Amino acid sequence: MMSKHLELTQVGIDFPTPKGAFTALQEVNLRINKGEFISLIGHSGCGKSTVLNIVAGLLNATRGGVILDGAEVTQPGPERAVVFQNHSLLPWLSVYKNVELAVKQTLRGKPKKQIREWVMHNLELVHMTHASDKLPAEISGGMKQRVGIARALAMEPKVLLMDEPFGALDALTRAHLQDSVMEIHAQLGNTVIMITHDVDEAVLLSDRIVMMTNGPAATVGEVLPIELARPRDRLALADNPTYNHYRHQVLTFLYEKQKKIEPVNAKQTAANKACSAKGKKIDAA
Ligand SMILES: Nc1ncnc2c1ncn2[C@@H]1O[C@H](COP(=O)(O)OP(=O)(O)OP(=O)(O)O)[C@@H](O)[C@H]1O
Numbered sequence: 001m002m003s004k005h006l007e008l009t010q011v012g013i014d015f016p017t018p019k020g021a022f023t024a025l026q027e028v029n030l031r032i033n034k035g036e037f038i039s040l041i042g043h044s045g046c047g048k049s050t051v052l053n054i055v056a057g058l059l060n061a062t063r064g065g066v067i068l069d070g071a072e073v074t075q076p077g078p079e080r081a082v083v084f085q086n087h088s089l090l091p092w093l094s095v096y097k098n099v100e101l102a103v104k105q106t107l108r109g110k111p112k113k114q115i116r117e118w119v120m121h122n123l124e125l126v127h128m129t130h131a132s133d134k135l136p137a138e139i140s141g142g143m144k145q146r147v148g149i150a151r152a153l154a155m156e157p158k159v160l161l162m163d164e165p166f167g168a169l170d171a172l173t174r175a176h177l178q179d180s181v182m183e184i185h186a187q188l189g190n191t192v193i194m195i196t197h198d199v200d201e202a203v204l205l206s207d208r209i210v211m212m213t214n215g216p217a218a219t220v221g222e223v224l225p226i227e228l229a230r231p232r233d234r235l236a237l238a239d240n241p242t243y244n245h246y247r248h249q250v251l252t253f254l255y256e257k258q259k260k261i262e263p264v265n266a267k268q269t270a271a272n273k274a275c276s277a278k279g280k281k282i283d284a285a
C-alpha cells in the first residue's frame with residue numbers, strides 16, 4: 001500500500017486527573033493526502049483540539065502516533081503551522097512585525113528585502129497590507145484573525161492546522177475569510193486540518209469531513225467525502241441538492257447518532273439546587 005502524506009495511526013491519549021487517568025482519545029485513525037482540506041467536527045469537549053494539538057506536536061499521544069511524510073511527529077515544527085482560535089498575536093508588535101517574526105524562523109539569514117517582500121505578500125493574501133503598521137489593539141477581531149492566518153501561511157507550512165479559525169467572527173467577516181482561505185488553498189495546495197462547529201462551513205470548505213464521536217475515548221465516527229467541484233460558490237450551493245444532502249448527513253450524525261445533552265448552564269444548575277432536592281440528580285446526569 002502506498003504510504004500517505006499524513007497518517008494518524010491508533011492515536012490515543014490519557015490525561016492525568018486527580019481522579020486518575022482520563023482517556024480523551026482512543027484508536028483515532030486517519031490518512032490524509034497532500035493538499036487535502038479536512039474538517040474535524042464533533043460536539044464540544046469530544047477531543048478535536050486534542051487531535052489538532054497532537055498533529056501540531058504540542059501534545060504527545062499516549063498510544064499510537066502521527067507520521068508526516070515518513071517522519072514521526074514528536075514536537076512542534078515550522079512545517080505544521082497553527083492558527084489558534086484566539087489569534088494569539090503579540091500585542092506589543094505591529095501587524096508587520098508579528099508576521100515577520102514567523103518569517104524569520106523559516107527565512108533565517110535571508111536578505112532584509114526578501115523578508116520584507118515575503119511578509120507583505122502574505123499580508124496581501126489576507127488583504128491586510130493597509131494595516132501593516134498597526135498594533136493588534138488597533139485592529140478588529142476579524143482583522144486579527146486574518147493576520148494570524150497570514151502569519152501561519154508565511155511559514156509555508158506543509159500542513160496548516162486551524163482551530164475554529166472563524167468562530168468568533170460575525171457572519172459577513174466569516175464568509176469573506178472562508179472565501180479567502182479557499183482561494184489561498186487553491187493557490188498553495190497545502191494540506192489543511194480545520195476544526196469547526198459550523199456544518200455549512202465544513203461542507204463548503206472540505207474535501208472530507210471527519211466526524212468525531214462523543215468522549216470519553218472519542219474516536220473517528222464517520223468520514224464524509226465532499227464531492228463538489230471547486231471553486232465553490234456559497235450562493236450557488238445554497239440550493240444545490242447535493243450540498244444539502246451533505247449538510248443533512250452531518251446534521252444527522254451530530255443530532256441523532258451522537259446526540260448530546262449539554263449540561264444546563266451554571267446559573268440554572270444553581271437555581272435547580274436551590275429550589276429542588278433533585279438538583280443533585282441533575283448534576284450527576
Ligand atoms: N490537559 C488536559 N488535562 C485533562 N483533560 C483534558 C486536557 N485537555 C483536554 N482534556 C479533556 O479532553 C477532552 C477533549 O478536549 P478538547 O479540548 O480536545 O475538546 P474539543 O473537542 O476541542 O472541545 P471544544 O469544541 O469545546 O473546543 C475534554 O473532556 C477535556 O476536558
Ligand SMILES: [Mg+2]
Pocket residue numbers: 048049050
Ligand atoms: Mg477545542
